[in-house]
Amino acid sequence: MKLTVRGEYALRALTNLGRRYGPHVVRIQEIADEEGIPKRFLEQILNDLRTGGFVESRRGVAGGYRLAKSPERIPLAAVVRHIEGALAPIGCVSENFYEKCNCPDEARCALRSVMKEVRDNVANLMQKLTVAELVQRSHQLQVEPTTSADYFI
Amino acid sequence: MKLTVRGEYALRALTNLGRRYGPHVVRIQEIADEEGIPKRFLEQILNDLRTGGFVESRRGVAGGYRLAKSPERIPLAAVVRHIEGALAPIGCVSENFYEKCNCPDEARCALRSVMKEVRDNVANLMQKLTVAELVQRSHQLQVEPTTSADYFI
DNA sequence: TAAAACTTGATTGAAATGGTCGGGTATAGT
DNA sequence: ACTATACCCGACCATTTCAATCAAGTTTTA
Numbered sequence: 001m002k003l004t005v006r007g008e009y010a011l012r013a014l015t016n017l018g019r020r021y022g023p024h025v026v027r028i029q030e031i032a033d034e035e036g037i038p039k040r041f042l043e044q045i046l047n048d049l050r051t052g053g054f055v056e057s058r059r060g061v062a063g064g065y066r067l068a069k070s071p072e073r074i075p076l077a078a079v080v081r082h083i084e085g086a087l088a089p090i091g092c093v094s095e096n097f098y099e100k101c102n103c104p105d106e107a108r109c110a111l112r113s114v115m116k117e118v119r120d121n122v123a124n125l126m127q128k129l130t131v132a133e134l135v136q137r138s139h140q141l142q143v144e145p146t147t148s149a150d151y152f153i
Numbered sequence: 154m155k156l157t158v159r160g161e162y163a164l165r166a167l168t169n170l171g172r173r174y175g176p177h178v179v180r181i182q183e184i185a186d187e188e189g190i191p192k193r194f195l196e197q198i199l200n201d202l203r204t205g206g207f208v209e210s211r212r213g214v215a216g217g218y219r220l221a222k223s224p225e226r227i228p229l230a231a232v233v234r235h236i237e238g239a240l241a242p243i244g245c246v247s248e249n250f251y252e253k254c255n256c257p258d259e260a261r262c263a264l265r266s267v268m269k270e271v272r273d274n275v276a277n278l279m280q281k282l283t284v285a286e287l288v289q290r291s292h293q294l295q296v297e298p299t300t301s302a303d304y305f306i
Numbered sequence: 307t308a309a310a311a312c313t314t315g316a317t318t319g320a321a322a323t324g325g326t327c328g329g330g331t332a333t334a335g336t
Numbered sequence: 337a338c339t340a341t342a343c344c345c346g347a348c349c350a351t352t353t354c355a356a357t358c359a360a361g362t363t364t365t366a
Contacts (some may be wrong), residue, residue: 001154001275003268005355008255011264027311036255041356047313055167060364061310076267079175080154089156100187102161110291114229114282115156120272121278122154129267138263139156158324180342194325200344213333214341 005086009037010045014079017055018135021025025057026063039123040091045083052082052126072132079131087126095123160237162190163198164287169225169234170208171288178210178217198236205235225285232275232284240279241272248276 012035020026026047030043032039032146046065049055067074081096091099092106093116103109159223163254173179185192199218200301211219212243222225234240234249241247245254245262246269 001237001240001242002244003154004353005255008243008264012256015263029311037255038356040358043312044314044356050312057312059312059362062365063363065312065313067212076365083154087154089154091155102158103165104189108291108294108300110168110287110294111161113290113294114287117276117282120276121274125271127273129270134161134267137266138261141261141263141266157322167347182342193326193327198347203344210333210343211333212343214339215334216332216342218343279334 001081001089004084006041006045007080009035010043010049010079010083011036011076013042013046014054014067014074015134016050016129017065017067017137018074019138020130021067021071021135023066025062025066027064031065048083049079052079054079054082069133070132071135074131074132075127076129076131076134077126080126087123089115093119095119154242156233157237159198160233163202163236164190164229164234165190166195166199167202167207167220167284168225168287168291170218171219171284172226173289174220174224174288175197176217176219178215184218201236202232205232207232207235210251220284223285224288227284229282229284229287230279233279240245240276242268248272259269260277 016035017026028043031037031046035042039106046055049073050057050065050068052139053091054074055065057063057065073153077087086097087096088094088097090101090112091097091119092101092103092112093107100106101109101112106112108118137152158272166184169184169188170179181196182192184190184199187193188195190198199208199210203210203221206221207216207227210216212220214219230240239247239250241250243265244250244252245256245259245265253259254262254265256265257264
């Protein structure tokens with residue numbers, strides 16, 4: 001049920017770009033330094049995010065990356081799907097990456113039925129959560145790093 | 154975000170044993186045949202489920218496996234945790250398999266904050282879903298294999 | 307035209323995944 | 337007691353995935 005490091009880096013990079021959202025462009029090296037991501041690896045990931053339409057790039061000496069859309073129009077579900085593949089816990093309940101499973105009859109597979117519920121839950125939540133939300137929390141946490149649970153008088 | 158085949162097999166095997174829940178014991182071979190799981194592999198998995206306290210075994214010529222608890226006392230969350238590890242999408246938000254993540258300051262990590270929400274969501278849902286639910290749906294689907302969405306007059 | 311920065315594809319080492327194999331141990335039935 | 341059956345245990349293996357690096361482009365600005 002885990003995200004790969006690749007997916008994590010992708011989300012961190014998007015958050016970084018989201019915080020600086022605007023017409024200008026940010027160098028890979030800069031993002032890599034700030035987020036502690038190996039530059040060569042991040043290069044790969046940002047390129048992948050570009051083919052996915054999440055970011056756009058500018059080449060050459062003043063080049064770099066920026067978000068291709070406004071942060072609130074980038075749901076985490078879409079990003080994870082593009083970088084990692086299915087959100088669904090098993091292939092046979094995936095909407096976007098369906099693959100046949102081992103059971104003899106899918107329509108009567110109890111596991112499928114239950115896992116579909118898990119999938120829908122995760123997909124709905126991650127569809128609502130956007131890069132904008134990441135940016136907002138990032139700003140919020142900078143001033144107020146305590147969690148509500150730790151917060152009392 | 155995917156379950157491994159191992160985890161899927163574990164849940165299928167538990168469903169099978171759940172359907173036959175009782176004092177008697179079921180042979181590995183029988184489960185393997187019914188669920189289409191390689192016997193040697195299933196052997197390994199059931200053994201693992203045993204050390205996790207989900208099933209118990211009887212050795213010898215009349216040996217086999219049965220559930221160690223009643224189906225409604227086996228939440229899928231516990232099974233997946235034992236077989237696969239963390240439910241959390243990233244290690245730093247896992248309650249049971251915590252591991253430090255790459256960000257400089259966890260308390261101010263926006264990704265962590267968001268992923269905790271995803272984790273809690275999945276964990277809560279899979280805690281409520283039990284083997285009993287799998288068994289019930291399994292019976293239900295045997296008579297009525299259409300989904301509610303396909304069902305109309 | 308040189309330097310900076312993205313682009314593309316290949317490569318690599320380590321770990322995880324999905325099994326398999328061989329022999330061990332317990333137990334029911336004869 | 338013996339034997340067949342079925343679980344127990346640990347090692348092994350082939351393939352794929354992961355995380356990361358490298359080399360050699362191409363584009364653009366100064």
